[in-house]
Amino acid sequence: MFQPLDPLLHSELRLAVMSLLISTEEAEFPYIKEQTGATAGNLSVQLDKLSAAGYVNVEKTFKGKRPCTICRITDQGRQAFESYVNALKSYLNV
Amino acid sequence: MEEKNSMTAERSLEIITEQIERNRKIVAKNTGQSLYIIGLCIICTALLVGCSVALTGNAAFYFLFILLPFIIYGIKKYVNRNKPKTPESFIGNMVNKTWLTFAIFSILFYVFSILFNRLMLHDATVAGDMMVYFQNLIRPFRIILLIMGMAITINGYILKSRWLVWCGIIGGIIGFFWESFCGTETILSRLYEMEYLFHFLHVFIPCFIVALYAFVGLLLPGIQLKRQK
Numbered sequence: 203m204f205q206p207l208d209p210l211l212h213s214e215l216r217l218a219v220m221s222l223l224i225s226t227e228e229a230e231f232p233y234i235k236e237q238t239g240a241t242a243g244n245l246s247v248q249l250d251k252l253s254a255a256g257y258v259n260v261e262k263t264f265k266g267k268r269p270c271t272i273c274r275i276t277d278q279g280r281q282a283f284e285s286y287v288n289a290l291k292s293y294l295n296v
Numbered sequence: 297m298e299e300k301n302s303m304t305a306e307r308s309l310e311i312i313t314e315q316i317e318r319n320r321k322i323v324a325k326n327t328g329q330s331l332y333i334i335g336l337c338i339i340c341t342a343l344l345v346g347c348s349v350a351l352t353g354n355a356a357f358y359f360l361f362i363l364l365p366f367i368i369y370g371i372k373k374y375v376n377r378n379k380p381k382t383p384e385s386f387i388g389n390m391v392n393k394t395w396l397t398f399a400i401f402s403i404l405f406y407v408f409s410i411l412f413n414r415l416m417l418h419d420a421t422v423a424g425d426m427m428v429y430f431q432n433l434i435r436p437f438r439i440i441l442l443i444m445g446m447a448i449t450i451n452g453y454i455l456k457s458r459w460l461v462w463c464g465i466i467g468g469i470i471g472f473f474w475e476s477f478c479g480t481e482t483i484l485s486r487l488y489e490m491e492y493l494f495h496f497l498h499v500f501i502p503c504f505i506v507a508l509y510a511f512v513g514l515l516l517p518g519i520q521l522k523r524q525k
Binding site: 213214221222224225229235236294 | 305384
């Protein structure tokens with residue numbers, strides 16, 4: 203029996219963002235944008251979706267006078283990612 | 297990367313692997329660059345201090361070492377200007393904190409030993425009708441070399457680099473005994489007739505040893521991490 207895949211994570215950009223955040227404590231918006239190659243608008247929308255689901259914590263601060271958005275993965279996000287990878291394993295028979 | 301919801305399981309796994317691997321490389325490169333900058337700063341400062349003190353005889357140049365953290369901070373800021381901040385990794389954090397701990401302990405111990413040597417512990421004995429005073433000096437350099445060796449060894453374990461572990465152990469122990477048994481003075485005693493050269497090397501060699509340790513413990517691992525594929 204296959205485990206269902208989390209529809210929120212089963213999207214290229216959101217999955218890339220979560221994969222990136224899982225291996226770091228926190229990452230700034232420009233760094234995520236650079237690594238995923240996404241546009242600022244698209245990334246912002248996807249981050250909002252992840253944030254609304256409680257997978258990611260988005261903190262808006264200032265770096266000097268410039269606005270700075272810092273993203274962190276939450277415990278809930280970490281659990282969801284683990285479940286997603288386990289589900290993938292069951293599909294691939296790994 | 298576009299918004300696609302119809303992915304195969306293989307593609308999902310590929311994205312996860314790709315992102316984690318790419319991030320790991322960038323973080324490793326960033327840690328390497330950080331070690332490289334710190335190493336280069338320590339080498340340059342040690343050689344500058346060695347030459348300056350040896351040529352001018354002014355020991356105040358040693359205080360340039362205390363300015364090192366500020367110099368390193370400034371250079372790192374300049375190098376990383378206009379670049380998005382790279383996230384910190386557990387390994388990068390551990391390496392940085394090891395060197396930060398080393399810097400705190402060595403600077404504090406160095407300052408303490410200077411004060412101690414100047415102000416404290418003047419023993420006195422009576423020799424006939426005279427009072428003879430002598431001073432028990434702390435030689436800070438041997439302890440600094442020992443803890444520098446420890447920092448290199450710990451970094452070797454963190455970075456899983458066997459040669460670095462051995463360099464740290466051997467360097468720390470040799471450095472400690474070298475200084476404890478006045479290795480520099482013993483070798484230089486043969487040059488007592490060449491007073492100027494004796495004085496120059498007596499001051500310069502300890503600084504050169506610090507530069508050498510920074511080369512092995514910071515610059516080489518930095519280059520190794522930067523070139524990691």
